[in-house]
Amino acid sequence: MSFYDKYILPHLIDMACGLKPIHRQRAKLVPKARGKILEIGIGTGLNLRHYDLEKLDELWGLDPALEMHGLARRRMRKAGLEVSLLPLPAEEIPACDGQFDTIVCTYTLCTIPDPAQALREMYRVLAPHGELLFCEHGRAPDAHIRRWQNRLNPWWKPLTGGCNLNRDIPELIAHAGFVVDSLQSMYLPGPKAMTFNTWGHARRA
DSSP states (O other), rough: OOOOIIIIHHHHHHHHHHHHHHHHHHHHHHGGEEEEEETTTTTTTTEEEGTTTTTTTEEEEEEEGGGGHHHHHHHHHTTOOOEEEEEETTTTTSSSSSSSEEEEEEEEEEEEEEEHHOOOOOOOOEEEEEEEEEEEEESSEEEEEEHHHHHHHHHHHHHHHHHOOOOHHHHHHTTTTEEEEEEEEOOOOHHHHHHEEEEEEEEEE
16 A cells, blocks of 8 residues: 555545535435444544434444544544444455344445445345335436546546545445435535435345
């Protein structure tokens, strides 16, 4: 791992993903999580302040980026949360079938190397009555914005730890077998190639 990836990138990601418009997106979604919860890509713990403690029985946080765990632990203490941190990729979730009531996935599917496999794993470990809560940036609906996303992606990806601008998030979720019960979308403030957001909740078919 390079000096940039280990010491600079985690703080850049934390700043970018902690901007006010993105926190507003997190606040729409994360308080709905309940029961035994798995957060995919917990990163530096930016979602932690948004959990409703009265709904939470147990929280697991999955993220292979060990360099981000220090910030996450500080935010755990500040939020008064106990989190089981797992330094593992989402493509291999170390949990039994149907183990979680809620899976939270925010600004993560853009970066996972194999998002299709990761979503299959999420489907497997989600309880039959459970919900996948997701909020992601990705492929824009406007053709001229998509063209810019495709042009920029080869340059953007290595600078941002593997983030992709042009993944079709709703299609990936549906292809994994989920039924999307609620889906909303909008451009957040900022360059449109980087700010098209989709969010909602999905369940097992």
